[in-house]
Amino acid sequence: MEERNLTIADIAQELGVSKTTVSRAMSGKGRIGEETRKRVQEYVEAHHYSPNVVAKGLAQNKTFNLGLVLPGDYNIVELPFFQKCMMGISRTASAAGYDVLLSVVTADKITQLERAVMNRKIDGAILTRTLTDDAPMRYLQENGVPFVAIGSTDDTRAVQIDNDHRGACRELTGKLLDSGIQSLALIGGREEYMVTGNRLRGFEDAFAERPGWDGSRQIFLDIDEEREVEKIVERLLEEQIACIVCMDDFLCGCVLNVMQMRQIEVPEQVQVVSFYDSSMLANRTPAVTSIRFDVEELGKKACGMLLRMLDGEEAEGRILLGYEVRMRESTKI
Amino acid sequence: MEERNLTIADIAQELGVSKTTVSRAMSGKGRIGEETRKRVQEYVEAHHYSPNVVAKGLAQNKTFNLGLVLPGDYNIVELPFFQKCMMGISRTASAAGYDVLLSVVTADKITQLERAVMNRKIDGAILTRTLTDDAPMRYLQENGVPFVAIGSTDDTRAVQIDNDHRGACRELTGKLLDSGIQSLALIGGREEYMVTGNRLRGFEDAFAERPGWDGSRQIFLDIDEEREVEKIVERLLEEQIACIVCMDDFLCGCVLNVMQMRQIEVPEQVQVVSFYDSSMLANRTPAVTSIRFDVEELGKKACGMLLRMLDGEEAEGRILLGYEVRMRESTKI
DNA sequence: CTGAAAGCGCTTACAG
DNA sequence: CTGAAAGCGCTTACAG
Numbered sequence A, B: 001m002e003e004r005n006l007t008i009a010d011i012a013q014e015l016g017v018s019k020t021t022v023s024r025a026m027s028g029k030g031r032i033g034e035e036t037r038k039r040v041q042e043y044v045e046a047h048h049y050s051p052n053v054v055a056k057g058l059a060q061n062k063t064f065n066l067g068l069v070l071p072g073d074y075n076i077v078e079l080p081f082f083q084k085c086m087m088g089i090s091r092t093a094s095a096a097g098y099d100v101l102l103s104v105v106t107a108d109k110i111t112q113l114e115r116a117v118m119n120r121k122i123d124g125a126i127l128t129r130t131l132t133d134d135a136p137m138r139y140l141q142e143n144g145v146p147f148v149a150i151g152s153t154d155d156t157r158a159v160q161i162d163n164d165h166r167g168a169c170r171e172l173t174g175k176l177l178d179s180g181i182q183s184l185a186l187i188g189g190r191e192e193y194m195v196t197g198n199r200l201r202g203f204e205d206a207f208a209e210r211p212g213w214d215g216s217r218q219i220f221l222d223i224d225e226e227r228e229v230e231k232i233v234e235r236l237l238e239e240q241i242a243c244i245v246c247m248d249d250f251l252c253g254c255v256l257n258v259m260q261m262r263q264i265e266v267p268e269q270v271q272v273v274s275f276y277d278s279s280m281l282a283n284r285t286p287a288v289t290s291i292r293f294d295v296e297e298l299g300k301k302a303c304g305m306l307l308r309m310l311d312g313e314e315a316e317g318r319i320l321l322g323y324e325v326r327m328r329e330s331t332k333i
Numbered sequence C, D: 001c002t003g004a005a006a007g008c009g010c011t012t013a014c015a016g
Helices: A008-015 A019-027 A034-046 A053-060 A080-095 A111-118 A135-142 A165-178 A194-208 A226-238 A249-261 A295-310 B008-015 B019-027 B034-046 B053-060 B080-095 B111-118 B135-142 B165-178 B194-208 B226-238 B249-261 B295-310
Strands: A065-071 A099-105 A124-127 A147-150 A159-163 A183-187 A216-220 A243-246 A271-274 A289-292 A318-321 A324-326 B065-071 B099-105 B124-127 B147-150 B159-163 B183-187 B216-220 B243-246 B271-274 B289-292 B318-321 B324-326
Touching (some): A008 A034, A019 A034, A053 B053, A065 A080, A065 A111, A080 A295, A080 B080, A080 B099, A099 B080, A111 A124, A111 A135, A124 A135, A135 A147, A147 A295, A159 A295, A165 A194, A165 A324, A183 A226, A226 A249, A243 A249, A249 A271, A295 A318, B008 B034, B019 B034, B080 B099, B080 B295, B111 B124, B111 B135, B124 B135, B135 B147, B159 B295, B165 B243, B165 B271, B183 B226, B194 B216, B243 B249
Parallel strands (some): A065 A124, A147 A159, A159 A318, A183 A216, A183 A243, A243 A271, B065 B099, B065 B124, B124 B147, B147 B159, B183 B216, B183 B243
Antiparallel strands (some): A099 B099, A289 A324, B289 B324
16 A cells, blocks of 8 residues: 555656656646546556645645634533534535644634644635634734635625524514513623624614514623523523523523423423524423524535635625524424 | 745845754754854744745655544534544644644545545544444555544554543443342444443443342443434333433433423433433533543543654553543432 | 755746 | 756755
8 A cells, every 4th residue: 555655756757758747647737648648647547646735735835725713712612513614614625625724722822823824734714703803813814814704703804604693683583572572581692702793683683673562671691601591590580581582502501401490381481592503402302492504504605715715716705694593392482 | 924935045045054054953953053053043033934844844754734533424523522532632733733634534435534644644643433343444554644543442553542431331330230220221322333332341341240130121222313212211111210321412312301201200210321421411400420531631642642653652552541420410329 | 063965746937 | 749947945864
């Protein structure tokens, strides 16, 4: 199995042609005789030659690697979102002859990304989330590294792709309001995540569209830990809240736990919905009404965009992907 | 921010020395005057020079990339195990100046790994699980790529690191038996995963050690889908089973759902334990008695071993890491 | 202690 | 249509 050290020079010598010719036969660039090309290609196949991409990269100033920037914060790490994203990205990168290089960053420490860039190990990068103050994004921009952001950002120069969180939350919240619910509470995550703001805006949109609605609403943001959720939920239960809206499945899981512990019936006593639908909640009872996004598709699209940018195509601002509202047993709608 | 195209030649010229000297000053290899080294280092720092690792790699026939082989099968993808592993690996690789290149493989398709190897993009690889018939492992061996396997394998040539699944399951099962349980059932995943066999062996060990035990036991393997679990559990409930032992948290989650739906009290009516402890079950009620492994540590150790192998150190066969049995409310022990 | 030169395995003007 | 040669940015015997 040592075909691994066959080089273009070996082939050239063996076939009595120049390295130039071999190179051209493989890349398809430059004029070359049909006959010659065939001879080379046959030899290459017969001997399982595969070119040294590193050398090729050095000559062309390319690496054929894409940087995948993943958050390393606790809590976040385990969300299935990033894994699914990664799978989508990996597949389309691979299909285009690219590999994926990992860079794990936290809000305050982006050294892995810096290293990948300074070491010229990547041709471009994909951010898998966006922050209100986004250090990785800033770094990529300052260093002229092409990138696409999964998530939204106000920076219009940045190529970005996201699910329509705002629209989705607007629609789901609207359905709740229209069903006659008179009191509801929103529990959300960190405000520094762009997605939190977008979901919040969608939530508010629904009220703005229904000026006649005269119920009560409460909003709790920056909720990060299970204990906090518990406190909030307990208070809400005392107040006889009708519906609790969770920004993500982690929060929703916490809420359901409290319900279960206190033997509160969902949806009979309190309705619950989540603005995100992952395997975390997949097989809990009751099934939770929530919004579903095609995350793998998101990864694929993002990667496709980056590949096109690397091919010199002009990039296209912001792209918004759809969503699906899934009504399930945790609501009475 | 265009310090990115400063080369060793520029520095040599600027400082009036040879490229050789600059190279030596940076790498520390070969004799060089203290004075000269300082001049070079100061220049390098002042101008934020960072060498082109790709070129360096070409000259040294190294890439400073580690291949991370991740399973892409559905179900598996979302297990927090692989993400945690990845974090551990990424951190220690990064600390040693290496980057992590992703290769997603399925049981029958390892093209991403093949590409990474044929393209000479990695110096070594880490397998994040092992199979009874392991195609990725075979491929790496055939091509002489250094690797360490997270998980166990019968192949003694393979460097492997794993948690002591057998010992852990033996201990937990033993505690159950000693507590006076008279009937229990084991539900396990795919037999092609090495870990399934190891957990099963531990389970059986506990019985072997207690020849006097005269209760009943049942074993269900190759269980993959929620529907299957439901059927099994329903039958077990009819039989008034005392305890259900789940091989992992996915299976355990399914079991708990059935309990909840049927209003079965855990642990009053049936006790439940899991042989793995992840965030999937983290905040469910009742908390599930299970075995906890330090997965990030596993990743770190595995990566450390690979790095040492790449440094020419001799590798050390099989390493077994510990575990912790966590007794919680789902059992009466 | 330092340097000129060859080499890593490709690509790509340039010339024929 | 094909090739000799220079170049991508490093490293490393070899010689001094």
